[in-house]
Ligand SMILES: [Zn+2]
C-alpha cells in the first residue's frame with residue numbers, strides 16, 4: 001500500500017472522497033504491472049470516475065456498473081450538449097451528490113503526472129528505456145486493443161446471428177490498423193511500422 005499524505009489536488013481528492021486505494025491503482029496502471037499500461041489522460045479519467053463513484057456511493061445511490069462511466073462522460077465530454085449536461089447535474093444533485101464539489105475536484109493529466117512523480121516518487125521505467133523497448137510496449141498495447149475489438153465484434157455478430165437479426169454463415173473478424181505516411185503515401189501495418197522503427201522514406 002502506497003502511503004501518501006500529499007496535499008496536491010489528487011491527494012486532496014483522495015482524502016476528501018476516501019479513495020485510499022486509488023494511489024496503488026494509479027501506480028499499477030501507469031507502470032503496467034500485470035496489465036496494459038495506461039496513459040496519463042486515461043489515468044486522469046480513471047481517477048475522476050473514482051471520485052464521482054465515491055461521491056455517488058456516499059450519497060446512497062448505488063451505482064450500477066457502467067453507469068459512473070456514462071455519467072462522467074455526460075459531465076465532461078465535449079460532444080455532450082449543455083442541456084444534457086445540466087440535466088445530468090440536476091439528477092445527481094437530486095440524489096444528494098455534491099456535484100459542484102466533485103467537478104471542481106476533477107484533475108487533469110498534468111496533475112496526475114505531478115502526483116505520480118513528485119508526491120509518490122514513481123518513475124515509469126519505459127520512459128527512460130530505449131526506443132525499441134518503448135515501441136514494443138506500444139505495439140503490444142495496440143495489439144491488445146485490436147484483439148479486444150475482434151472479440152467485441154465477434155460476440156455482437158454471433159448474438160445477432162443467433163437471433164436471426166443477421167444473415168451470416170461462419171465468419172472471422174479481422175481488425176487491422178493501417179498507418180498512411182503523408183510524406184510518401186506508403187501504407188504500413190501498425191505492428192510492422194513499429195517493428196521496423198519508421199517509414200522507409202525517412203531512412
Ligand atoms: Zn499528490
Ligand SMILES: [Zn+2]
Pocket residue numbers: 181182183184185186199200201202
Ligand atoms: Zn513515408
